[in-house]
Amino acid sequence: MRKEGPMIVTVLSSLVVLFSNYFFLGQQWGLTDRLDYWFNISYGIALALGFVNLTIIHWKYVQRRREGWVYSVILLLVMYGYLLLGIVEQHTGPTFSWIYDNMMTVLGAAVFSLLAFLISSAAYRAFRIRTKEATILLVCAIFILLARAPIGDAIWSRWSYWGNEWFMGVLNTAGYRGILLGAYVGAFAVALRILLGLERAHLGGTGTQ
Amino acid sequence: MERLMKIDRRIIYLLGAAIVFLTMLYPLGLPVAISDLARQTYNEVENLPDDAVVILSPMYDSGAMGELNPMFVALFRHCAERGYKIIIVNTQWVQGPQIVHKFATEIAEEYGYVYGEDWINLGSKPGAAIFLQTAVKDFWEACIEDFNGQPVESYPIMQLVPKVTAEYVDACLVLNCGTPGAPEWLAYVCQPEGIKLVIGEIQMSVPESMPYVQSGQYAGMIAGSRGCAEYEQLIGHPGQALKAQDTMSAIALMVTLFIILGNIGYLATRKK
Numbered sequence: 001m002r003k004e005g006p007m008i009v010t011v012l013s014s015l016v017v018l019f020s021n022y023f024f025l026g027q028q029w030g031l032t033d034r035l036d037y038w039f040n041i042s043y044g045i046a047l048a049l050g051f052v053n054l055t056i057i058h059w060k061y062v063q064r065r066r067e068g069w070v071y072s073v074i075l076l077l078v079m080y081g082y083l084l085l086g087i088v089e090q091h092t093g094p095t096f097s098w099i100y101d102n103m104m105t106v107l108g109a110a111v112f113s114l115l116a117f118l119i120s121s122a123a124y125r126a127f128r129i130r131t132k133e134a135t136i137l138l139v140c141a142i143f144i145l146l147a148r149a150p151i152g153d154a155i156w157s158r159w160s161y162w163g164n165e166w167f168m169g170v171l172n173t174a175g176y177r178g179i180l181l182g183a184y185v186g187a188f189a190v191a192l193r194i195l196l197g198l199e200r201a202h203l204g205g206t207g208t209q
Numbered sequence: 210m211e212r213l214m215k216i217d218r219r220i221i222y223l224l225g226a227a228i229v230f231l232t233m234l235y236p237l238g239l240p241v242a243i244s245d246l247a248r249q250t251y252n253e254v255e256n257l258p259d260d261a262v263v264i265l266s267p268m269y270d271s272g273a274m275g276e277l278n279p280m281f282v283a284l285f286r287h288c289a290e291r292g293y294k295i296i297i298v299n300t301q302w303v304q305g306p307q308i309v310h311k312f313a314t315e316i317a318e319e320y321g322y323v324y325g326e327d328w329i330n331l332g333s334k335p336g337a338a339i340f341l342q343t344a345v346k347d348f349w350e351a352c353i354e355d356f357n358g359q360p361v362e363s364y365p366i367m368q369l370v371p372k373v374t375a376e377y378v379d380a381c382l383v384l385n386c387g388t389p390g391a392p393e394w395l396a397y398v399c400q401p402e403g404i405k406l407v408i409g410e411i412q413m414s415v416p417e418s419m420p421y422v423q424s425g426q427y428a429g430m431i432a433g434s435r436g437c438a439e440y441e442q443l444i445g446h447p448g449q450a451l452k453a454q455d456t457m458s459a460i461a462l463m464v465t466l467f468i469i470l471g472n473i474g475y476l477a478t479r480k481k
Contacts (some may be wrong), residue, residue, distance in 0.1 A: 032342075036339045036342060036343070039339055040335075040336055040339055043335075090358070092356075092357065092358055097307075100304075100307065101307065104304065105270075105271040105274075105304060105307075105308060106271070107271075108270055108271030108272045108304070109271045109272065109274055109275065111272065112271070112272035112273065112275070113275065116225065116460065117221070117222045117225050117226075119464075120221050120222075120225050120460070120463070120464050120467070121218040121222065123464050123467070123468060124216070124221060124464070124467040124468055124470075124471050127468045127471070127472070128471065128472060128475050129472055129475070129476070130475075138468065138472075142465050142468065145461045145464065145465060146461055146462075146465065148412065148433065148435050148457070149435065149454065149457040149458040149460075149461040149462075150239040150240060150241045150242075150435075150454050150455075150457075150458050151239065151458035151459075151461055151462050152461075153239075153240070153241075153242050154239050154240075154458070160242050160244065161242075161244075164244050164246075164432075164435075165244060165245065165246075168415065168416065168419055168432075169419065169423065172416045172419055173419045173420050173423055176416055176417060176419065176420055177420045180417075180420065
């Protein structure tokens, strides 16, 4: 039953979702609303589960003094400290907001900004004209890179037109639509396999039958 | 020649940093041509009815604020100039409404907008698709309280919008940087209810949003920092995005030159 149980739950849940969305009776009985509530409750439980899991894992690291255990202590202190602060002050509290605005926001922006430097270095190292395909990729990359900045137009007045309008609007969109259609057909096939119990990757093991 | 292939990454980082600072201190002032897409997006917002109510949704966090904050400012300013009622709300991206509140307050003061009457910040709501579906049925129940913790139905602007349907909302302007984002607004709100959807997109995700623009599902799109610079010109308020274009030009040129140098080195050593 360790595998059959979750599989039955998956199939039944899928059928309920299908019934609630595609059949008049499902909507009449308010099943979609009920499912929305279930989803919200599950979401909350999943978050709490993650919280507990993180605590157990890092508490073990601290107990066993594993390498880098100090970071686990910091993580636990910050996690529980900020939670308590949020409970006491509410999310609009001055200290709670100050920490969020002046640490989270700034750190997030700083990490993302570093990408500019990493990509500069990575592009220099990765773009080599080793094969015909790599050469095409390189030419396209440089063409779009300069088209998205005004320097392209300064070099050739039609650069941004060909880069932004034609390259992005015709070549890119045609390719991307193909990828999207393929991805959604694939997702539909996987959903159908899960519904029929043929796909079992979410239960562990090899995943297919 | 082999050295050209092995330039120390620290040199690239230092040069990049120097270029960023120098172009900020001494702008080149390169002209930014306005694309058809920017013009189309501008027209979609400009041509809403004079008494329009728009939802401006900053679906992003601090990672994307470099690109999306200028878009928020440009869109909020454009809407305020046209006299639209503006409702700020998002789902899941907790930082979004917090980040934009300062800009919104400043611009609102500039245009004499009164909080709760002409604009409101409802904050970030949990639930993603669930929130959006609930907002369509009952916007007050979906939001409950605003950014300041007051019940939403106590504000005059919210009396205008009991539900997020075409009857009450003229357009949704969604600033997008991931999931949930514009596709969720499209699937759960704008497409079923027939509400116009205009998006602002980070440059990285522009390729994946282009099919939606061409199909007409997105009525318009501000495409990355460059698109925002074009939009700022169209509304007649040059802002941060336009200032950033010189830096982008210089960095793009630097990266291109390094790629060319690396390949010269590669070709020279390969022939040996």
